[in-house]
Amino acid sequence: MSRSKPTIEDVARAAGVSRATVSRVINNVPGASGQLRARVHEAVAELGYMPNQTARALASGRQRAVDVVAVTYSPATGWLGTHPYYSRVLAGIMSVLEGAGVQLRVHAVGEAGAAEAIDAIAANVTVGAVLTNITPVLAARFHRRCRRAISMVATAASVPAVEVDNVGGAYAAVEQLYRLGRRRIAAIHGPDASTCALDRRTGYARAVRQLGLADLGVDGGDFVRENGYVAAGRLLERHPDVDAMFVACDLMAAGAVQAITAGGRRVPQDVSVMGFDDSLAAVCSNPPLSTVRVPVEEMAAAATRLLLDGEVPAGYRQQFPVELVLRESTGQPAVPSFL
């Protein structure tokens, strides 16, 4: 006891009461007189006692932790360091967890051995899990093992999800470029593996068809800036008359802006650029990016709240609105929108 941390037993002995009473006091449940309460509090303070959360979790059967599961497909360094999306997810979850006495656990799952890792995580879920960047197959597997889960994008039909109208957002983005007088509106698409990317591609295709424009879409590949840079360069080479680009995510759009200006064209005068997400990359770009705002933080917060409220019904869906955010990359607004 002198060396290791004091346990509830030590407190009980010091206060001259039973473990049960100490437990009642520190958990603030009724059934202990004011007198004993004071004695216990005194002993707690004196010993510097802090309850062992692990033991508490085991005994009560409920640990309070939300798990974030991110599947990483790229090499290794991946996900968190490189894409602002994940930070936003964590920030959204955190905002709900603060003060709720619930921990946040982060799991990165490599592609190899993903199934086993998923199983292990699912088996140890407590409050619930927020699934990020997960394939439908893995999502379904997780949900089969553990119902307390919700995905940040629509995946397998059974898996609860918060989602956003990617098709409509992309459509609105193209429409906005059209409204600004652009007629050669190209697109840089994201990876086919991402349903978000596919939906945004669909929205673009639908819009250009509806507006009677040429489909100038190219594959950009993964959601990283470099790909946006390369794709934009290729695009300008192939179609020098392009006057606008709709890019599948802000990070790629930031790369596209760099490529466009590096090639001697001006943004937005010669080529307007529209991103998607409204992430840090959008406001760090120069000029700042007009973009389709995806309320990632709000979505993650909502998902977390659902988990805290209990099991989420299978197949549950909550749709969030997207919103056009106009900054300078599509034409000078009256006042810079970011001040």
Place this chain on the structure above:
Amino acid sequence: MSRSKPTIEDVARAAGVSRATVSRVINNVPGASGQLRARVHEAVAELGYMPNQTARALASGRQRAVDVVAVTYSPATGWLGTHPYYSRVLAGIMSVLEGAGVQLRVHAVGEAGAAEAIDAIAANVTVGAVLTNITPVLAARFHRRCRRAISMVATAASVPAVEVDNVGGAYAAVEQLYRLGRRRIAAIHGPDASTCALDRRTGYARAVRQLGLADLGVDGGDFVRENGYVAAGRLLERHPDVDAMFVACDLMAAGAVQAITAGGRRVPQDVSVMGFDDSLAAVCSNPPLSTVRVPVEEMAAAATRLLLDGEVPAGYRQQFPVELVLRESTGQPAVPSFL
């Protein structure tokens, strides 16, 4: 048993062995014959058994989790969502934890009640804690409660830390601008509460003095882009002949670039800009930022490895090198450095 998850007891019964044997098999420790091993594995597979990590942690006395503690001083939304630094810390930790069977727990601690929160976290540390953005007082408190801790910046003398030569980095940055022919080198400083910011300020001051230049430093405030934008605007107004800016962090530098170009000047021709950190903001800016690279991921990874190796000696320091990364914001390199 039919409803709830199978326990080790169920597996033991199914395999016709004792709990101890099952434990030996699933933990892959010697002392079980190949025959029983097979039986147990079979039973595990059949029941879909997954060990309860909480019980395992309690029994063995060692849970395997690294805690990241971030103190948030700003309003609420704060830290993770807005500054790339934290993502990099998490990414660095993750890279070490992957496959080590160690969890990552994230704790955001508000300014109010920080002391209590710190105590609670310290009492439940297992592998150790990585302290981020913490004040010396809180860091010392944490370290007093729990030795298995390491800070991402040098704080109280007793608290182990990984650190970087901010003074030298700032000095080198200014020197580089000088070497490029700049003579009116301004600075946008970070918040006084940050020791990093103070050190970078010192490095700047020392450099301009040494080089015989005017000290054109202004306070930018917190490490956010908006502050960089505003400060750069103010700077250009006050000193229209400024031909370079050394900015305390990339995020602010990205804002500064926006303000400079919005004011009709060109980067780097009219004003060179040098950031600090080499974060996502540096490569998303346009033109991409020359910056002082702080190897945050490597530092976080090293800190994590130290914790995994055991208790870190009080007062431990590990210095990491900074490195000038030259991109276009200080003059066109031969080839774009980011391709």
Place this chain on the structure above:
DNA sequence: GGTTCTGCTGAGAGCGCTCTCGGCCGTACC
């Protein structure tokens, strides 16, 4: 005074696992 009721309190049985310890058996050696 006897009964019932209520409110505190502590004993003790777990939660699901790890890990020590001792028993048992088979082999080796004298």
Place this chain on the structure above:
DNA sequence: GGTACGGCCGAGAGCGCTCTCAGCAGAACC
């Protein structure tokens, strides 16, 4: 044959806590 030894295996004691349940006062009522 007797002893020593080493490899397997299971019994059982925890890990630090929660929570039920029974006991025991003291108050209230007839």
